[in-house]
Amino acid sequence: MSIHVDTMILAIINFLVLVVILNKFLYKPITNILDERKKEVMRNLDSAEAAKKEAEKAKEEYLKQLENARKEANEIISKATKLGEETKNEIISEARNEAAKISAKAQEEIRLEKSKALNELRDEVATLAILAAEKIVSKNIDKKDHEKMIQEFVKEVGEAR
């Protein structure tokens, strides 16, 4: 076993040449594309993360809007309910007033009608009594006596009642 110097020198030269060749045709292109791919994956991950964040933000906003809308709807409903209640009460009280007014008026009318009827009846009765008395008495009494008699009669009738 001995060293063949020429072989050793050529082996060193060969190896150094191969390092240069492989560096140009293998290591550089491969490491470049590996780095590039890594960067691209990172970029994609970043953009995905950003998109996710944005979507979450939008979702939050929508939820907030929805919540607001719900609140507003509730408010509107309660307002409307209150308004309805008020209107109802108003209408009822108005109706009650009206009814009371109508009823009072009706009673007044009835009372008037009754007194009117009574008066009329009283006159009728008086006339009838005079006619009857005339027929029964069949004699002329002067007006003075006549009236006196009528008054008495009426008084009697009134008392009899």
Next chain:
Amino acid sequence: MFFPKVAYAAEGGMEEGVQVVFELYGLEVTSEITTMWGVMLFLTIISFLATRNLQRIPSGLQNIMEFVIESLINFLAGIMGEARAKKYLPVLASLFITILISNYSGILPGAGHTPGLKAPTSNWSVTLGLAIVVFLAVQFYGFQARGPGYLKHFFEPLPFMFPLNIIEQFTRVLSLSLRLFGNVYGEEMVVAGLFALVPLFVPIPMQALGLLFGFIQAFVFTLLAAIYISEATEVHH
């Protein structure tokens, strides 16, 4: 010019385990070197095909090479952190890939018997060359990362350890190169011996083990080189 040299190598060269195929600018080119050229050509073609048309979503060869490179980066990052792993990737990954394919080139039919085809790592001269590259890389990266401060670590933990620390740098070259060479050479000798006894089927389990050993040796060599570089470029606070 080609065959006489082989004949000469077969007579004299083989005794030393060296088979000279031809001469190039006065340098003797052995089978190990021609095989290494083949390994280089193979790796260049594979790399070129894998990265010729890089796709965002990888498939086929690109996928395989991405897996290999990514695994190597992760493995090195476990030793020296990701920043340094990426910085020293060219040398360390090339060591692993070159040694692995060189080891496996010994499994090709006719390897070791055919002129011009012999596993480069089964020769100590080649593994010594690779170990020297590691040695130089350690010193170079050490100075690059720490400047003159790099020299300080030769006097640590105690100043009188300086000679031992210097010797260690050189024993590393020996241990790295001899471990790789010994394992590959031994494995090939065992396969050759079995092949000489029973040429059919019997060497197959040993060759299968050779696949495993070839990977382990490439792994160990790269692991140790990575540890040496990591140690030399560690910036103390």
